[in-house]
Amino acid sequence: MATLRNATLEAWMKEHGYSSNSLAEAVNSAVGDLTGRVGGLDGSSVRDWKAGRVRWPKSATRVALEKVTGLPATALGFVPRGRAPSSGAAASQEDPVERRRFLTAGSALAAVTATPAAGSGRRVGTSDVIRLQRRFTEIIASDHRHGGRLGIEQKATALADEALALQNSGSASQRVRARVYACAAAFRSSAMWASIDGRRYDDAMVHMREAQALAELAADPAIKFRIWSHAGTLYRHLGRPAEAIAANDVARKLAITRRDPMFACLGHARQAACHGLAGDPAAVQRALGSAQDALGRADLELPLPVWMAAVRNGAELETLALAAYLSLGDFERAESHAHRSLALLHPHMQRDRALNTTRLAHAQLGQADIEPAVATAMSIPPDVVARHPRITGMIREFGTKLRATAPSSSLTGTWNEYARGSLRNIA
Template identity: 70%
Template sequence: MDAIRNTVLETWMTEHGYSSNSLAEAVNQAVERLSGRVGGLDGSSVRAWKAGRVSWPKSLTRNALEDVTGLPAVALGFVPRGRPSPAPASPQQEEPDMKRRTLVGGIAAAAAAAAAPGIASRRRIGMSDVNRLNKRFAEIVASDHRHGGQLGIEERAAALADEALNLQNTGSATQRVRSSLYASAAAFRSSAMWAAIDGRRYDVAKAHMREAQALAEMSGDQAIKFRIWSHAGTMYRHMGRPADALAANDVARNLHLTRRDPLFASLGHARQAATLGLTGDTAAVQHALGCAQDALARATSDLARPVWMAAVRDGAELATLALSAHLRLGSFEEAESHAHRSLTLLHPRMQRDRAINSARLAHAQLGQGDADAATATAMKISVEAAVRHARVSRMLQEFGAALRAKAPGSATVRTWTEHTTSWRTAA
C-alpha cells in the first residue's frame, strides 16, 4: 500500500516556521532533555514523516515531538500501529481528500488543546506574537540610539519585558515559541539595564541585570546572554571596577557564540580593551584591539544578527571602544585618531554615541594642549545632549574643569563659560 502524505504535520510546520532540519534539531534537543542521550534525527527523518513513510515514530521520538509542538502525535497526523490507514485516494479525489485530512487534523489539534485542563479558553501563541515584540524591540534600540539613557526608555523597555512574560500565561505555545518569548523578555530587560547604565542609575541597572540574566538562561539564546554580560562589563567599567568588568566581559567572550561568529568575538575583544584602559596596561590594550580587528576582518555578512549589532558590523563600535581605551591610557593622539574614525563611521541616527564621542574627542584634543580646538569641538555638541544625557553632561563638566586647569583666565575659558551658561535655560 502506498504511503499517505502527512499534510497535517506539513501544515503545522509551515504555520510555525519550521523546516525539516530545524524541526529535527528541536526534537533532538527534546530527546536529550528527556533521556539524557543525544537524538539522532536529521532532515531526512522529518521528510519521511511528511511523506508518510514513517506513520508512527518510536516512543521516545514521539514524546520529544509532543514536547516540542505541545500536541499529541495523533493531532499531528500520525497514525498508531494497528489502526487502519485511510485508503489511498484516486487521482480524481486526491486534492479534495488532502484538504479534508488537513481540516480533520486541524480539528483534532483544536480538540486536543480543548481537552487539556485550563486551556479551553486560551489562545494559541505563535511566532507572529514574537515577531510583533521584536518590532517593538527594534523601536527601543532606535530610541536608545537617538536619546540614550532616558528614564522613559528604561520604563518602556521594562514594561515590554513584562508584556513578553505575560504572554506565556495567556495561551498555549510550542517550546520554540516559549523560548523566543523568554529571549524577547530578556532583550527588553537588557535594554532597560542599558538605559539605566547610560543614565548612571547603577543600582537600578543591577536589578535589571539580575532579571535579564535569569530570563536569558531560560531562553537559551546565546546572543542575548552575550549582550547582558557585555553590558555588565560596561557597567562595572563606568563604575571604576575593572576587575569585575574584566570578569563579566570574560563570561561574554567565552560563550560558544563567539567561536561561531567572529563579529561577536570582535565586540568582546574591543570591550575588553576599553576596560583594560583603566588598568594602564598599554600592551594588553593593543593586543585586545588587534584581536578585535582580526575578528572583524573574518566576520561575514551572511549571518542573521540582532538589530543592536549594527554599529559593530560597520566598525563604528570598534573605533568607539578604541577611543575610550586610548583616552584612559592618556594616549591622546591615538585617541583623537579613533575619535575621528568613529564619527565618520557612526550612522546619523546614533546621536547619543556621536555626542559622547565628540566629548571624548574634545578631551583628546585638550590632552594634546590644543584648548581652542578642544573647546570648538565641545561646543558642537547639542544642548539637548549636554543637559539631558547623564554621561555627556558629566564628560562636559570634566572637560570644563580640565580646561580651566590648563588655561586659567584665558579667552577660551571665558568663551566656554558663556556657552555653558546658556544651557541653564534649556535644563
C-alpha cells in the first residue's frame, strides 16, 4: 500500500518559510523548553513526516510542534494511530479526546514544572485518585479479556494524560499529587503492556520511557516494579535476553521485593523466562526455585495490586515457567506447567488462557504428540486467534512446525483444511 504524503504539512512549511532542517531545529528547541533536554530531530525526521512515513509523531514532539506552529497535530495533516486519513475540513477537526491528549502529552518533566491555574478554586483530592484507580481497574479487566488491542493502548494513554491534566486543574497536597502521578504511571505502564502484547514494540518503548519518568515523580515502588519488569518482558519479546535480564534485575532489586514475597515471586519467575530465552537451564531452575520459595513465604491474605491477581494463586508462576521451558525446548516440562497454569487461571483471564493453550499445543508438538497437539490448537476459538497478534503468530508457527514434523500425516491434512476454512489461512 502506497504511503500518503502529508501535503498539509508541506504547504504549511512552504507558507511559513521552513526547510526540513530549520523546522527540526525549531521543534528541538521547543522540546528543550518543555523538558529541559533538547530534542534529537534532524532534517530526515521532518522529511519522514512530509513523506507520510511517520503519520503520528511521539507525544513530546507533538507538544513541541504545537508550540512552534500554533496548530494541533491533526491540523498539520498528522493522523492518530488506528485512524484512517481523512480529507477536507474534517482533517482539521481533532477529536476532543485526541486534542486533550495532544495538549497534555509530553514528558513527565514538563508536567511537573507546570503550575495549577491561578484562582481555579479547585481542590484535587482523594476522591479524584479513587476515580482514576477505578478506571485503572477497568483497563486491567479489558487487558485480561482482550489482550494487546490498540484501543486498550489508546484508552490507557488518554487516561494517563487525563491524570496529568488533573495535576494542573487545582491545588493538592503533596501526597495526593504523588498518588495522581502514580495513576498516570500505571496507565502508561498498561499502554506499554498493550503495545508489547500487540507487538507494537516501537510504541512500547515510548510508553516505557514516559512511564519510568512518571514513576519517579510518584515514588511508588509497586508501579516502578511493574514498569521495569514489563521492560524485561519487552526486551524478551525483542529477542534481547541480556537487556531483558538487566531490566528485570532493576525490578527484582527494588526494596518492595524484600518487603513483599509476592513481588519477589513475580520478579524471580519473570527472570526465569528471560534465562529461558538465553538458553540457560540451570539459571531457569534456580529462578523458579526462588520464585516458589517466595510464594511459600507470602501472606495470601494481604491486599495486592489488581494487576497481580494471577500471582497469588501461582498461575503467573506456572505461566512463566511454561514460557521458560518452551524457550529451552524442554517440551515435557513445558507441557506440565501448561496444564497447571490452565487449571489455575481465573475464568476472566481469557487472553492468558488462549496464549497458554497455544503454548501447550507447541509443547505437545515438540514431543511429536501430533493428535493432542492438533486437538489443542483447534480448541482455541478462531476469533481469538484472528484478533490477537501474539496468538496469530504462534498459531502460524504451529502450522509450519506441524507440516515439517509430520508432512504426510492425515492430521496435518486435517489441520491444513481447518486453517484454510476457520482460520482463513492464518495458519
